[in-house]
Amino acid sequence: MLHFSPEEFEGRKARLIARMAEDKLDALMLFAQESMYWLTGYDTFGFCFFQCLVVKSDGEMRLLTRSADLRQARNTSTLETVVVWRDRSGADPLIELRDMLDDMDLLGAKIGVEWATHGLTAANGKALEERLGSFASLRDASYLVSTLRSVKSPAEITHVREAARLADDAYEIARPLIKSGADEGEILAAMQSEILRQGGDYPANPFVIGSGPDALLCRYKSGRTRLKEDDQLTLEWAGVKAQYHAALIRTFILGSPSDRHLELHAAAVEALEAMEKVMRPGSTFGDVFDAYAGVMESHELVRHRLSACGYSLGARYAPTWMDTPMFYAGNPAEILPNMTLFGHVIIMDSDTGTAMTLGRTYLTTSGAPEPFSKLPLDLDLLG
Amino acid sequence: MLHFSPEEFEGRKARLIARMAEDKLDALMLFAQESMYWLTGYDTFGFCFFQCLVVKSDGEMRLLTRSADLRQARNTSTLETVVVWRDRSGADPLIELRDMLDDMDLLGAKIGVEWATHGLTAANGKALEERLGSFASLRDASYLVSTLRSVKSPAEITHVREAARLADDAYEIARPLIKSGADEGEILAAMQSEILRQGGDYPANPFVIGSGPDALLCRYKSGRTRLKEDDQLTLEWAGVKAQYHAALIRTFILGSPSDRHLELHAAAVEALEAMEKVMRPGSTFGDVFDAYAGVMESHELVRHRLSACGYSLGARYAPTWMDTPMFYAGNPAEILPNMTLFGHVIIMDSDTGTAMTLGRTYLTTSGAPEPFSKLPLDLDLLG
Structure with a gap:
């Protein structure tokens, strides 16, 4: 169930991509559930675990999340590509995120990150810097989507x-x-x-x-x-x-x-x-x-x-x-x-x-x- | 209103301090609301903003939080010392945390940190490392209290x-x-x-x-x-x-x-x-x-x-x-x-x-x- 028309979601994505272009960002890593909901409709409390929605400047979007949220993303959002990381001893979803970014051709890219959100704990933030700090150039984009969200349609x-x-x-x-x-x-x-x-x-x-x-x-x-x-x-x-x-x-x-x-x-x-x-x-x-x-x-x-x-x-x-x-x-x-x-x-x-x-x-x-x-x-x- | 007896809270604190001694920690910075509730009764959703409960190895406890949670701590917990940081443009609660730690004689101390909690966003975690990384020696103590919490009284x-x-x-x-x-x-x-x-x-x-x-x-x-x-x-x-x-x-x-x-x-x-x-x-x-x-x-x-x-x-x-x-x-x-x-x-x-x-x-x-x-x-x- 989507709470907005496909056109509305398309319009939001276009506004976001225009803002990314202003900031010369090749991609965004979204961690705030409210950003994901606004952009795609994805509606869950699954952000209590590590997940990330990557948005590329060409409009491509991929979600990395846990198995419990795979169908949730399918049934509530416009998202087409969902990658699942599995709980197990020694699981490192950040490596899976890096592989996903690599697959999206983002090695060496300038990527905005939502650091200031309950969707990314300090522990996961540190892991992200360790795993991705040399893979890409990370910029603070904590308030990029929230600024767009603050004016309502x-x-x-x-x-x-x-x-x-x-x-x-x-x-x-x-x-x-x-x-x-x-x-x-x-x-x-x-x-x-x-x-x-x-x-x-x-x-x-x-x-x-x-x-x-x-x-x-x-x-x-x-x-x-x-x-x-x-x-x-x-x-x-x-x-x-x-x-x-x-x-x-x-x-x-x-x-x-x-x-x-x-x-x-x-x-x-x-x-x-x-x-x-x-x-x-x-x-x-x-x-x-x-x-x-x-x-x-x-x-x-x-x-x-x-x-x-x-x-x-x-x-x-x-x-x-x-x-x-x-x-x-x-x-x-x-x-x-x-x-x-x-x-x-x-x-x-x-x-x-x-x-x-x-x-x-x-x-x-x-x-x-x-x-x-x-x-x-x-x-x-x-x- | 406390949901447990003073003796129960004293017993929990004693167990925590014994664990800190095993890990040779001079203090703990708690960010998980469930840790604060378990240790003191402090009951709030105020962890949505930056706050920190510091516990010293001698049992001293001080809470740094916002004005909206000052009375909440008084009415729901065993806490006696609450320090308030104020919202304003350019507010830096991490500096206030450093001052509080300094006042507690913790310069150069070995301090455990709860990094893996929604009570500490990645943005606040980065700020913490920047402001306190050279003030004290920070250790990961994300699961110290949660391990104690997992066995119930x-x-x-x-x-x-x-x-x-x-x-x-x-x-x-x-x-x-x-x-x-x-x-x-x-x-x-x-x-x-x-x-x-x-x-x-x-x-x-x-x-x-x-x-x-x-x-x-x-x-x-x-x-x-x-x-x-x-x-x-x-x-x-x-x-x-x-x-x-x-x-x-x-x-x-x-x-x-x-x-x-x-x-x-x-x-x-x-x-x-x-x-x-x-x-x-x-x-x-x-x-x-x-x-x-x-x-x-x-x-x-x-x-x-x-x-x-x-x-x-x-x-x-x-x-x-x-x-x-x-x-x-x-x-x-x-x-x-x-x-x-x-x-x-x-x-x-x-x-x-x-x-x-x-x-x-x-x-x-x-x-x-x-x-x-x-x-x-x-x-x-x-x-």
């Missing part, structure tokens, strides 16, 4: 819209369950189930759920608890369709919100609105961070804020849906139309034990960014 | 038993849904939901679900379909408790099984039973593979079988629950009591389009391995 945006609808649906399912005495596990199960039930995918990282003191966390952890009468609950979740993510983050208040909750929520809304004002062409990702940081500073929240306020979203694989570029200080990457960006404000005040989060996913345009979600930004108060 | 086995119960419960929930016309998404949602609802965790990789021709796949992929009147459905899933996994794999037959299904199922049972006979102390992981491969060969299934037949399971993080050691040809790792091992037979006959899988998780003992699951090995036929 109409077909991709359709998937993100559907992902966003699933995220809103998950919220609607969860909200009536969020009450004093409720089990966090029931809430999490209901949200994740709604997305899978409708044909959505697993998120590239677990949803974040935490109440009481753990509402100040922004990562998943094992171990569920029950909600108290006066409580705070932080949820970060994403709808996922065809592996495309649309994330949301909210802190819900059970019982009466404290003054600090109200104060932090007002600051969060102000910061998000300030970010929206600059989340448009002509600005950089660093500018969006500055807009956020400025509001945080004006409310004396510098100690309590995170040092990033969002990132690009797309078809990403585990261990995280966080894609590049990110909104952090000084990031010179430019905002372009048709990016799908998650803007979030996360304020964790450990002094008073108060959590506040607010965030949603936007489509950038030539003007103001368009939020995908229909949910309001109001503080979510529950009986 | 009574408290860990309790979690695996609970995980196995969740896996069986997911089966019981799913089975009545598996019928002609059913949506794969409904089945997947019901299984995953049951595990999360009961306080279980997300699996380290998505459950595998595929019917028709995609029943021959053994990885998750995006895109659900409906079951046909005569169909085959392959499911691979795991119950997960306190991040400990207990996996199962089955192929279900809707309508009448073909002769080939019956033939392959008989071979799968025979292979699994042959594996069980050698899955005990005195054998190696390679011996278990040989038992499997022998049965496959006797049934002329060499072309259709995978080149591995299982692996160790435990508390693993994304992108996969597959842990080391694995059952593949020639693996000299020894089977010891109190390992939790997933044995699977996966036969995919592309010639006839027939899928057959069978597998379950075992506790090794001083004698025969004990399956955790209560499910039978019979071919699962659904009207």
Whole structure:
């Protein structure tokens, strides 16, 4: 099953080859699963083992992977040539990669490598340099495909819209369950189930759920608890369709919100609105961070804020849906139309034990960014 | 929330330090999240960014991570010292790691490194060698903690038993849904939901679900379909408790099984039973593979079988629950009591389009391995 037309895949390949020509690369070694998915549709978690997709400047593509992924590549991608390396004591897939490159006439060639990906561990990276360092001239091409991926096509945006609808649906399912005495596990199960039930995918990282003191966390952890009468609950979740993510983050208040909750929520809304004002062409990702940081500073929240306020979203694989570029200080990457960006404000005040989060996913345009979600930004108060 | 007693964590640290002394290591740089979880309880998907847990031979531990994981470490682990590096343009966390090591008096020390983990990308591994290669003497210690982790304590086995119960419960929930016309998404949602609802965790990789021709796949992929009147459905899933996994794999037959299904199922049972006979102390992981491969060969299934037949399971993080050691040809790792091992037979006959899988998780003992699951090995036929 392909989630895009053959023409779309052809167009992506043409854009990639044009970029390779600019960088005078004879070939690319792709290790990021999201690069392989974008270029060919190849959809797997098999990148947990060594595999490599080689793309030549003439458009030829060959995948080296394990036997468990041979049929996966055939059934999910446009790939025609798949070479299998076998597990055994002393197996050296890097030698098989070198043989494959040799067979593709790439001895002495200039080859770009995706080093900065979970699809290539440090151990495999070292082996690659040892085995191939004298075979070819290796260049860093870690962000070549991810830069192309950051601007979405109409077909991709359709998937993100559907992902966003699933995220809103998950919220609607969860909200009536969020009450004093409720089990966090029931809430999490209901949200994740709604997305899978409708044909959505697993998120590239677990949803974040935490109440009481753990509402100040922004990562998943094992171990569920029950909600108290006066409580705070932080949820970060994403709808996922065809592996495309649309994330949301909210802190819900059970019982009466404290003054600090109200104060932090007002600051969060102000910061998000300030970010929206600059989340448009002509600005950089660093500018969006500055807009956020400025509001945080004006409310004396510098100690309590995170040092990033969002990132690009797309078809990403585990261990995280966080894609590049990110909104952090000084990031010179430019905002372009048709990016799908998650803007979030996360304020964790450990002094008073108060959590506040607010965030949603936007489509950038030539003007103001368009939020995908229909949910309001109001503080979510529950009986 | 800690999932183990302080004494258990102290005992693990003592075992680790004893192993470090054998290898004459002054310190360890841990990058695998499963190592950090095992040693301290630290539970996060924050390993998607650069972080490092340094353990000194005198027992001192310091974590370097991002701001988003500062409270996560405090709320989930025994760690007392957490150093934060900040995202910004030109940030170099490796310099901050070097400063931290310097502060721990490790200049010129012999330091073991976990290179073979998704917690350290090739790009970060290169940066580590560049920044620290002349600061300290770096040794490969990729499998030091994972070897210790592969033998489970009574408290860990309790979690695996609970995980196995969740896996069986997911089966019981799913089975009545598996019928002609059913949506794969409904089945997947019901299984995953049951595990999360009961306080279980997300699996380290998505459950595998595929019917028709995609029943021959053994990885998750995006895109659900409906079951046909005569169909085959392959499911691979795991119950997960306190991040400990207990996996199962089955192929279900809707309508009448073909002769080939019956033939392959008989071979799968025979292979699994042959594996069980050698899955005990005195054998190696390679011996278990040989038992499997022998049965496959006797049934002329060499072309259709995978080149591995299982692996160790435990508390693993994304992108996969597959842990080391694995059952593949020639693996000299020894089977010891109190390992939790997933044995699977996966036969995919592309010639006839027939899928057959069978597998379950075992506790090794001083004698025969004990399956955790209560499910039978019979071919699962659904009207």
